[in-house]
Amino acid sequence: MRGFIGNAAEHATAVRVALKDKMDLAVSVTVGSSLQIALFVAPVLVIAGYFIGQPMALDFDPFELVAVAVAVWLANSISNDGRSNWLEGILLVATYAVIALAFFFHPAPG
Numbered sequence: 001m002r003g004f005i006g007n008a009a010e011h012a013t014a015v016r017v018a019l020k021d022k023m024d025l026a027v028s029v030t031v032g033s034s035l036q037i038a039l040f041v042a043p044v045l046v047i048a049g050y051f052i053g054q055p056m057a058l059d060f061d062p063f064e065l066v067a068v069a070v071a072v073w074l075a076n077s078i079s080n081d082g083r084s085n086w087l088e089g090i091l092l093v094a095t096y097a098v099i100a101l102a103f104f105f106h107p108a109p110g
Contacts, residue, residue, distance in 0.1 A: 023084050
């Protein structure tokens with residue numbers, strides 16, 4: 001629950017500073033939150049899973065790797081110029097929706 005509250009605060013901060021037209025800070029908060037999850041939480045879950053007898057392998061299938069690569073590439077290309085507009089925001093939301101739908105309809109490996 002504590003992690004959820006922390007992430008909610010980060011998201012609220014990103015939205016608040018974006019409304020004040022401080023997009024560099026909003027993007028920094030958002031990307032920092034994603035990096036925190038990728039570099040800390042995922043490895044901790046792998047180690048904790050090993051100790052509780054529920055291993056979590058970081059063995060991704062090609063579909064998952066392509067989805068992550070596309071998301072990273074798109075976020076990098078959107079934030080690379082340091083400016084944003086509503087169309088880029090819609091593009092990011094649409095990409096999130098397409099990836100979510102793709103994972104919903106993609107058959108489970110195994």
